[in-house]
């Protein structure tokens with residue numbers, strides 16, 4: 001492959017360098033395009049546009065490959081827990097036992113949140129969506145540590161990162177307990193990260209809750225598999241907001257808002273609600289597959305399709321296996337799991353989905369596992385945010401560490417009215 005690509009524009013012939021990644025992906029470096037041609041590119045939805053170089057996560061959508069820092073997601077899910085995988089994403093290397101022990105105890109020791117923040121969380125309407133509470137609370141958290149919000153001070157950033165990872169489960173659990181009118185259960189330093197979250201979420205009024213090891217394993221798996229996914233909508237939002245030297249709390253709060261969308265992280269909640277709707281409609285999956293194919297309908301199969309994966313999402317494969325195993329251990333069936341499997345079978349045999357390479361994505365089976373653990377559906381996207389937090393932070397850090405860091409400011413092609421005189425109001429129609 002040559003080192004350059006050539007653009008021929010009328011009489012002009014210009015070469016642009018090719019950037020070859022460590023997995024032999026090729027990027028066309030157009031950073032000089034406008035200066036040399038006066039032209040810009042236009043790529044709605046950034047389908048063909050790379051925003052950065054990154055060494056954090058590699059995915060190959062055609063082959064269904066996903067790796068964090070070079071390690072296959074299947075191996076990380078099998079051998080690590082969430083705090084360990086968070087350390088990997090934040091540092092680029094797996095921790096040794098001493099590093100992991102220090103990181104884990106530092107996180108557990110900081111899971112409490114300020115009293116004032118508790119008042120903010122409990123001031124929301126009980127029916128507020130927990131993603132609204134989460135993004136507001138994360139932004140508000142920074143106001144209790146105003147001497148630690150400088151995005152260019154490494155010590156302050158390190159404290160803020162640990163505080164965010166430590167407190168997100170607490171904020172999430174408190175928003176749920178407030179919404180359900182239950183007493184808040186404070187974190188317990190003797191418990192692990194996931195065990196603490198489950199107890200804060202699901203304990204009785206006296207704080208009694210014995211975490212089922214299978215639930216702890218399942219939640220670790222969910223958090224690990226959600227932890228990063230390169231330049232997705234919410235991670236790109238965190239990078240965009242962070243590029244203005246906005247502090248890490250506000251950058252993460254912006255990412256939470258982006259993730260909330262039903263086309264993105266909100267799809268897990270939307271998928272379970274869709275499965276419930278199908279269940280209530282006599283399990284008529286064919287009807288909903290036909291609706292999804294009907295261009296006159298705005299209905300889409302939630303949890304299906306992906307911008308990058310044109311093969312089975314490896315995360316859906318992991319979760320589908322976990323559903324089977326967990327439901328078998330619990331000796332129970334979830335009618336929604338049965339419907340999801342039937343829906344998958346029907347869709348994957350249908351030419352519409354085959355031609356468009358639409359497969360189950362990360363959100364298709366995750367809800368079945370959340371339900372088995374006892375997580376309410378409105379909290380599903382909040383748990384996606386908890387999992388994605390280390391990935392967001394890793395990309396925010398990488399953006400700041402880049403020698404070519406600059407504020408993100410895309411261009412546009414203007415299509416509005418040309419210059420015109422401004423009429424007096426008496427002359428306007």
Ligand code: SDX
Nearest residue numbers: 229232263264265267292300301302303304305306307356
């Ligand atoms: C996540 O980017 C990431 O990495 C995201 C994520 C992560 O970890 O961060 O993986 C998490 O967001 C997963 C995706 C969750 N969203 C959903 O499950 C919502 C349902 N899916 C779709 O809305 C859609 O597939 C997207 C949003 C995921 C992708 O949208 P694209 O890439 O813009 O694809 P598109 O809308 O251009 O679709 C291409 C074609 C269209 O048909 P034609 O115009 O070619 O005839 O496929 C059709 C679409 O209508 N299509 C679907 C469909 N998804 C795409 N038709 C029916 N049901 C669907 N789910």
